[in-house]
Amino acid sequence: MKTEEEIKIPNATAKRIPLYYRYLKTLQESGVERIKSKEFSQLIQVPSATIRRDFSHFGELGRSGYGYDVSYLIEVFSNILNTKVEKRIALVGAGNLGKALLNNNFRRNENLNIVCAFDANPEMIGQKINGVTVRPMSDMKELVRKEGITTAISTVPSSHSQEVVDQIVDSGITAILNFAPGRVKVPEQVKIQYIDLTTELQTLIYMDENFTSRKHFNFSNQD
């Protein structure tokens, strides 16, 4: 395997690695040991030529007629995704969802750790949840610097989302996972990702209604 330092990866390839990693993990969990670029292409909706070119950056990974070794690829991508270095996370919003995240605290992934929690509600301040004390928003800037935190998870509802995200950005955090689906403005150097449960559920129900019972549509088999 080439070492990280030796690998020169185009931007577009690098952006696809989390997608590859996610689906390879799913395949592995389903017991799949190897996969051809064509099958993988159908699964993830990326052209197989793109997949082969992307994978070629990481050395000799596939063999014609055999396909790619799933666990080997996971190892390579896991190294690239740097999943073994501890990431220190701040939680903003310690309501029911925040509590659920703190209690779970990504326990199956040693490298992901929520180390601080913040809330605007005075009644929440000082509560200890799974070893983490809830602090006032005004402490965020100082604690983020002191604890070396670069990532935040916000469970604050849409109505206060922009306001809270502004405070998170002001504290120096550059990566935000936001459970309020309404889009907020962040500076260019800040990465924000949304968890939109409503859209996930709508997609699921739509797929169930139309691809199981075929009640609502006149589906043809073309395409």
Add this chain to the structure above:
Amino acid sequence: MKTEEEIKIPNATAKRIPLYYRYLKTLQESGVERIKSKEFSQLIQVPSATIRRDFSHFGELGRSGYGYDVSYLIEVFSNILNTKVEKRIALVGAGNLGKALLNNNFRRNENLNIVCAFDANPEMIGQKINGVTVRPMSDMKELVRKEGITTAISTVPSSHSQEVVDQIVDSGITAILNFAPGRVKVPEQVKIQYIDLTTELQTLIYMDENFTSRKHFNFSNQD
């Protein structure tokens, strides 16, 4: 606009509608009023020829040089996704995450309603959360039929995920949103979707580290 009954949509097109809908909503929330197939293609990573062919099934939607009207497309796809008919949902697992979902109960979407909640923990049974009473798992089959429920959300951890999903399937439910990311087995006619917060967070951190500071990689601009 063509009515639903008149539209004949190929399977492959139908499967892309939730993706189109999701991104168009995002564009709308960001203030974008129209979009060209080429720009949309770059955003969602679907070839622009595919997008134009897909959209052509819904009548005259785009004009050369002008692009597509975002709010019109949202209206068309919203009708197709049938977002105005009430969907009755069962929640399985009334812990912190379950409580958070019940308290929110998709309030911004009138058509999505959690109408029942179930838990295996005797201490939870009988508790009322946002108007919904938590019931024992043994009541599920009967209530699902009585209440006309077709969709379930499971917040049960991975360790009991397969067991609970089996019970959900046995009750007659055909669509499951699962917050335990470990893959479980379901019959072919059952649709299951996973919310994998760990992977979402890893992707976010990876994008932040590599596309902001460019510390770890030697990115080139090729591709």
